[in-house]
Amino acid sequence: MKDFDYIRAASLEDACQRAMQSGAMFLAGGTTLLDLAKCGVAEPEVVVDISHVAGLSQISADGNGVTIGALARMEDVAGSPGIKADYPAVAQSLSLAASPQLRNMATIGGNLLQRTRCPYFRDPGTFDACNKRNPGSGCAAIGGVTRNHAVLGTSSACIASYPGDLAVALVALDATISLGERTVSAEDFFLLPGDTPERETILERGEMVTAVFIPSSPVAKNSTYLKIRDRQSYEFAAASAAVGLELEADRRTIKDIRVVLGGVATKPWHARSVEKALTGKAIDIATVETASRLAVEGAVSSGGNQYKIELAPRVVTRAILTMGGLL
Numbered sequence: 001m002k003d004f005d006y007i008r009a010a011s012l013e014d015a016c017q018r019a020m021q022s023g024a025m026f027l028a029g030g031t032t033l034l035d036l037a038k039c040g041v042a043e044p045e046v047v048v049d050i051s052h053v054a055g056l057s058q059i060s061a062d063g064n065g066v067t068i069g070a071l072a073r074m075e076d077v078a079g080s081p082g083i084k085a086d087y088p089a090v091a092q093s094l095s096l097a098a099s100p101q102l103r104n105m106a107t108i109g110g111n112l113l114q115r116t117r118c119p120y121f122r123d124p125g126t127f128d129a130c131n132k133r134n135p136g137s138g139c140a141a142i143g144g145v146t147r148n149h150a151v152l153g154t155s156s157a158c159i160a161s162y163p164g165d166l167a168v169a170l171v172a173l174d175a176t177i178s179l180g181e182r183t184v185s186a187e188d189f190f191l192l193p194g195d196t197p198e199r200e201t202i203l204e205r206g207e208m209v210t211a212v213f214i215p216s217s218p219v220a221k222n223s224t225y226l227k228i229r230d231r232q233s234y235e236f237a238a239a240s241a242a243v244g245l246e247l248e249a250d251r252r253t254i255k256d257i258r259v260v261l262g263g264v265a266t267k268p269w270h271a272r273s274v275e276k277a278l279t280g281k282a283i284d285i286a287t288v289e290t291a292s293r294l295a296v297e298g299a300v301s302s303g304g305n306q307y308k309i310e311l312a313p314r315v316v317t318r319a320i321l322t323m324g325g326l327l
């Protein structure tokens with residue numbers, strides 16, 4: 001690990017100002033940053049520790065929704081009775097992520113900013129080519145082992161999947177992310193790789209995630225996060241789906257639905273065509289199965305990840321049918 005300077009930020013303003021220095025990086029729970037520094041991917045010159053900044057770890061709800069501070073711990077948010085009752089997809093996405101030890105250290109802001117688990121990205125000693133780590137160097141994954149890579153939203157520069165669970169639920173529930181001076185939708189926060197895979201979010205230098213706001217709604221209240229992975233704990237998603245569902249008074253017709261995929265795309269993947277196909281329809285198994293196939297419209301396999309194109313629609317189907325009371 002390269003030597004770096006360490007600064008403990010005294011306030012939000014102090015943190016953002018310090019982060020303007022070249023080579024500066026924020027440290028929250030440290031569970032991603034230190035990992036990446038140890039494997040030589042992150043080489044901060046200055047680490048700005050924000051973990052002691054006051055006022056950023058609260059969870060506060062009112063009639064409009066809930067605001068979660070960027071320094072709230074994953075475990076605290078997952079276990080919050082209000083989040084479990086009114087935003088179950090969010091609570092589930094967090095409790096199914098990582099391990100209890102990690103969740104007790106890791107923060108909401110850090111979770112959103114975690115980097116891909118692409119093994120080529122994380123092993124600079126063995127693989128030179130990685131456009132995300134070293135722009136213009138190529139992509140070692142293309143033509144390599146791609147079991148965990150994305151099938152949606154890829155480019156010829158990068159096929160790495162976004163690994164986080166929380167962001168998938170946040171996009172489904174129309175959450176917004178506060179960056180101090182400005183606020184953006186969770187959906188717009190994440191960028192497709194295109195020609196610049198090194199740029200993963202719209203964050204500018206010196207900008208920090210300060211909070212997440214999730215509006216209360218019937219789809220948020222009746223939501224779920226279904227995560228399929230190689231083993232039942234401590235594993236990233238092979239494919240996941242955050243689904244929110246509101247039925248009409250007849251308990252059959254779909255009034256509003258949200259479907260967002262995780263584990264299969266370069267960013268949380270909003271499956272609008274599934275939503276469009278189901279809105280106004282009577283919910284039944286065949287209709288949901290047919291619509292769920294639209295979730296992987298345009299998917300491209302890189303070989304080892306072909307199974308995700310089969311798996312993702314099934315995950316979507318199961319999540320919708322569960323929320324509709326048909327499973």
Ligand SMILES: Cc1cc2nc3c(=O)[nH]c(=O)nc-3n(C[C@H](O)[C@H](O)[C@H](O)COP(=O)(O)OP(=O)(O)OC[C@H]3O[C@@H](n4cnc5c(N)ncnc54)[C@H](O)[C@@H]3O)c2cc1C
Binds near residue numbers: 025035105113163164
């Ligand atoms: C073995 C393992 C398994 C895991 N499994 C899962 C999983 O299944 N699902 C899942 O979702 N996650 C998983 N994770 C990722 C884990 O959830 C993240 O490491 C954690 O959420 C990061 O939070 P942190 O506070 O420790 O971030 P840090 O490590 O402190 O920071 C992470 C990144 O975010 C930046 N950052 C931190 N806070 C802010 C902020 N407020 N504003 C702007 N930038 C900020 C940092 O500069 C750094 O680049 C796993 C991690 C490990 C090590």
Ligand code: SF4
Binds near residue numbers: 120142158
């Ligand atoms: S898929 Fe992306 S992160 Fe992985 S090696 Fe290629 S450029 Fe790097």
